Amino acid sequence: MNDFFRLESLVMQFGGLTAVKDFSLSIEPGELVGLIGPNGAGKTTVFNMITGFLTPTSGRVLWQGEDITGLSVHQITARGIARTFQNIRLFSDMTVLENVMVSFHHKVRSRFWKAMLGLPSHGKEERRIRQESYRFLQELNLGHLADEKAGNLAYGQQRRLEIARALATYPKLLLLDEPAAGMNPQETMELADLVLEIRQKHALTIFLIEHDMKFVMGLCERIKVLDYGISIAEGTPEEIQSNPDVIKAYLGEPKHA
Template identity: 75%
Template sequence: MPAPFLSPERNMPMFLKIEKLVMQFGGLTAVDSFSLELQPGELVGLIGPNGAGKTTVFNMVTGTYKPSAGKIHWLDQDITGLPVHQITAKGLARTFQNVRLFAEMTVLENVMVSMHITLQASFWKAMLGLPHYRKEERRIRDEALEYLRELGLAHLADEKASSLAYGQQRRLEIARALATKPRLLLLDEPAAGMNPLETKDLAQLVREIRDKYGLTVLLIEHDMKFVMGLCERIKVLDHGITIAEGTPSEIQSNPHVIKAYLGEPKHA
C-alpha cells in the first residue's frame, strides 16, 4: 500500500532524471544546466556541433567526470559522482567515441570481461579450479558467445580484437556494453566512420537490440540522417547550453538549431 503522504507522481518509478548538470574545467563551462528525463524504452538523440559538450554529458552520467553541480537520479537513487564501475553495475552501459577495445585480447574475451560483474565464484575458487568456478566460466563463455551471435561477430570470436575491421570493432563495443546487462545504453557516435550502408544496418541493429533487451537508448551522433531516422526525441546542445528539444521534425525546422549548425544568415 502506498504511504498516504506521498504525492501520486512519487509513485511513478523514476527512470533517469538529470537535473541541471554543470561541468566546469577551470574557467571553461563545458556543460551548463543540462537537464534530461528519460522514460523506459525511449530512443533519444543528443546532437550539437563539435565541442558542444555532448561527450561531457556522457562522462558525467557514467561517472568518469564528477559534475561541478547538479544531480543525476537513476531508478530513485542519486548516482551523482559514483565511481564508473558502480554505475555500470547499476545498469548504465556506454560505448566510446574513439573505440576502446581490449586490443590484446580476443573478441570473445572482450565480451567476457563485461560478464565479470555477474561472476559469483571468488578468486580463490578460480585459482584452485573448483567446480563452482568452472560452471560459472562456462556460463560466462556461453552467454558472451550469444551476444557475439546477436551482433554477427560469432565467427570472429577467437580473433584478436585489434585485427577487426573498423565497423566490426564498433559492433564489438556494442556487444561488450550489452553484456553488462544494462537498462540504459549510451552510444557515443556509433556511426562515426561508417559508410551509408553500414549506417543503415546500424540503425536497424539499434532498434532490434532495444526491443530485444528492453533497453532505453541515448545516443550522440553527427550523422543527421541516422539521428533523424532513428530517434524519437532529440536534444540539441551548443557551447554547453541546451538550445532545442523535440521530435526530429521540430528540430529540423528550429531556427536556433539552424543557426548553431549553419551560422547567421547574411543580410544583403
C-alpha cells in the same frame, strides 16, 4: 515527474571553461533519445557525468528514484547503466569473445579472473560466461569473428563489439557515443536496425550521440541539441530539423551577429 531517468541542471566546469551549462533532461523507459550538436558542444561530457567518469560541478543525475551523482563507474554500471566510447576502448590483443567475457567481471569477480589468468578455473561458470558472451556477439553480427584478435577488426566491427561488451553488463539504460562514426552508409543502415533490435530484445532505453543526421533523424524519437555547452533545443526529429537555432548552430553563423 519522471522517476526513471532525470538529469537536473548539470554543470561541468574545467578550470575556466564551462563545457556544459545547466543541462536538464528526462527520459522515459524504452525511449530512444538523441543528443546532437557541433564538435566540442559538450555531448561526451554529458555522458561522462552520467556514467561516473566525471563528477558534475553541480546538478544531479537521478536514476530509478536514486541520486547517483558522483558514484563510481563501477557502481553506476552495477545499477544498470552502460555505455560505449567515442574513442573505442577495446583490449586489442585479446580475442573478440574475450573482450565480451571481461564485461562479466563485475558480476563474478575473482573466480572469473582466476579463470582468465589460467588458474584452476570453475569450469561451469566460465562455460556459462563464454556461451552468453558468444550470444551477445551473434546479436551484433560478430559471431564469426569470436576468435579473432579485437585489434584486427574493421572499424565498424569494433564499434559493434563495444555495444556487445556494454550489453554484457545487462543494462537497462544504454548510452552510445557516436556508434556510427567511421562506418560506411551500408554499415550505418544496418546499425540502425541492430539498435532497434537490441532495444526490443533487452527492453533497453537508449540515449545516443551521433553526427550522422540521417541516422539520428531516422532512429531517434526525441532529440536534444547542445551548442557551446548550452541546450538550445529539444523535440521530435521534425521539430529539430526546422528549428532556426539548430540550423544556425550547424551552419556556424556567427553568434550575436
